[in-house]
């Protein structure tokens with residue numbers, strides 16, 4: 001990883017996503033049982049897991065981000081702000097495209113602003129399907145391609161400039177179709193323009209996909 005990816009991007013991410021705290025709370029507080037968060041980044045969601053979770057496993061390819069997530073965990077624990085005991089959180093360096101977990105071993109998967117960035121999204125969606133138990137849910141909050149109009153044109157235009165600036169993030173992924181193609185049933189979905197996100201990436205999907 002480069003200096004920019006390790007030392008600048010993680011902080012830029014917190015600033016760029018400062019407005020989505022309430023959305024994070026709404027999504028993450030629903031996670032239950034054994035939970036896997038894919039691309040956990042610097043651990044921005046860690047404060048929002050509730051006692052409904054019995055274990056939170058976070059996987060992330062950037063080791064500098066994992067270190068930051070671990071520091072965040074320590075700080076939250078010292079402030080008494082973690083819902084679970086420290087040993088119920090497990091942070092790991094690794095890729096969403098090759099999950100080092102057993103089949104049918106998680107109750108919930110969290111996909112939070114990550115399918116924009118994963119290089120091989122088809123494989124990652126299949127991996128998420130594989131490790132979830134039948135009936136297990138993906139809780140997703142993803143920014144996606146706009147439904148049409150000028151925003152969609154601008155996303156296409158700016159994507160090549162945006163990608164290197166945002167460490168591989170695409171402005172125009174079709175993540176809903178991706179989940180369906182991997183075999184998930186979409187049980188609930190809101191497709192909205194997030195008022196607190198920068199307009200080029202404010203088209204978001206929020207909801208639940210179930211392993212059938």
Ligand SMILES: C[S@@+](CC[C@H](N)C(=O)[O-])C[C@H]1O[C@@H](n2cnc3c(N)ncnc32)[C@H](O)[C@@H]1O
Nearest residue numbers: 039040041044062095096097112113114117118
């Ligand atoms: C926009 S950041 C979001 C981080 C975090 N999910 C959040 O909500 O703040 C995208 C994350 O996807 C991670 N990522 C990139 N490639 C990945 C892969 N192959 N598997 C899992 N995560 C990946 C990046 O390292 C980065 O942490």
